[in-house]
Amino acid sequence: DVKVTQSSRYLVKRTGEKVFLECVQDMDHENMFWYRQDPGLGLRLIYFSYDVKMKEKGDIPEGYSVSREKKERFSLILESASTNQTSMYLCASSSPGGFNYGYTFGSGTRLTVV
Amino acid sequence: DAKTTQPPSMDCAEGRAANLPCNHSTISGNEYVYWYRQIHSQGPQYIIHGLKNNETNEMASLIITEDRKSSTLILPHATLRDTAVYYCIVRPLLETSGSRLTFGEGTQLTVNP
Numbered sequence: 001d002v003k004v005t006q007s008s009r010y011l012v013k014r015t016g017e018k019v020f021l022e023c024v025q026d027m028d029h030e031n032m033f034w035y036r037q038d039p040g041l042g043l044r045l046i047y048f049s050y051d052v053k054m055k056e057k058g059d060i061p062e063g064y065s066v067s068r069e070k071k072e073r074f075s076l077i078l079e080s081a082s083t084n085q086t087s088m089y090l091c092a093s094s095s096p097g098g099f100n101y102g103y104t105f106g107s108g109t110r111l112t113v114v
Numbered sequence: 115d116a117k118t119t120q121p122p123s124m125d126c127a128e129g130r131a132a133n134l135p136c137n138h139s140t141i142s143g144n145e146y147v148y149w150y151r152q153i154h155s156q157g158p159q160y161i162i163h164g165l166k167n168n169e170t171n172e173m174a175s176l177i178i179t180e181d182r183k184s185s186t187l188i189l190p191h192a193t194l195r196d197t198a199v200y201y202c203i204v205r206p207l208l209e210t211s212g213s214r215l216t217f218g219e220g221t222q223l224t225v226n227p
Contacts, residue, residue: 004157033215043158043217059216090157092215103150103215105157 003027006091006106013113019078021109023091029104032074033092034058034066037108043090049074081113118202123222126196132189134221136202139183144206147178147185150217151198158201158217161187192225199223 007022025032033048035058045058049068063085067075074093078085091106119137126132138147148163162169162176164185169176175188189196201220 035217042219045216088155092157094215103158103160105159107157108155110155 004091004093004104004106006089006109008109009107011109011111013078013081013111015082015113017078017081017113019081019111019113021076021078021089021091021111023074023076023106024072025074025091025093025104026072027093027095027104028071029093029095030071031094032068033094034064034074034076035090035092036060036087037090038087046076081111083113085111086113087111118204118218120200120202120218120221122219123224125224125226126189126192128194128225128227129191132192132196132223132225134187134189134200134202134223135184136187137184138202138204141182141204145204146206147176147182148203148205149174149176149187150201150203151196152201152220153195153198161200189223192223194225194227197223197225 004025013019031050034046035043037043044060046060046064047055047058047066049055052068052071055066065077089109092103094103146163146165149161150158151161152158162171162174164176164178166178178185199220199222201217
């Protein structure tokens with residue numbers, strides 16, 4: 001069964017901490033995505049990557065950075081966590097040339113910044 | 115990508131059919147209609163997609179109008195586990211490098227016992 005695995009299901013961090021959210025996929029997908037989801041705001045795209053070492057800003061990149069050193073791993077970094085970054089974070093992957101129903105999501109990381 | 119419009123919420127009785135509508139009046143010729151759903155505290159899950167013909171799989175049926183400006187997702191016998199947010203998205207069939215999937219607000223379907 002194909003999988004997108006997010007390293008933590010729940011995470012609590014302090015304001016000002018540097019936070020790493022890890023995502024690994026085993027489908028050899030080129031495209032990987034980070035979303036955040038908040039009540040009333042739906043899923044919003046933070047960053048995405050279409051190749052190793054490549055990254056593109058999504059709709060809400062401020063306060064975040066990403067790293068894609070290996071094809072299977074896409075990391076979301078909060079350089080200095082703030083309380084307004086408390087959210088559910090979802091990672092997804094897909095493959096260029098593949099069908100769009102090939103988007104696969106992880107189970108999410110619920111981050112609380114205190 | 116074409117914009118979609120869905121009702122914010124719907125209710126359905128357990129065992130009955132759930133019919134979720136979606137308007138996509140600006141859909142272009144190469145765009146498919148996709149449905150995903152998100153059960154609480156999980157990532158979105160693909161359900162079904164179609165171009166112009168009706169489609170059916172083990173999860174649901176998709177009815178697309180002849181002019182392709184709207185569609186309906188049908189869960190024939192809804193169960194409590196079908197309670198989720200359902201997203202209708204229109205996209206080209208093939209993924210391209212650098213493209214991305216964006217979601218609207220979706221429809222919160224609540225299946226009641």
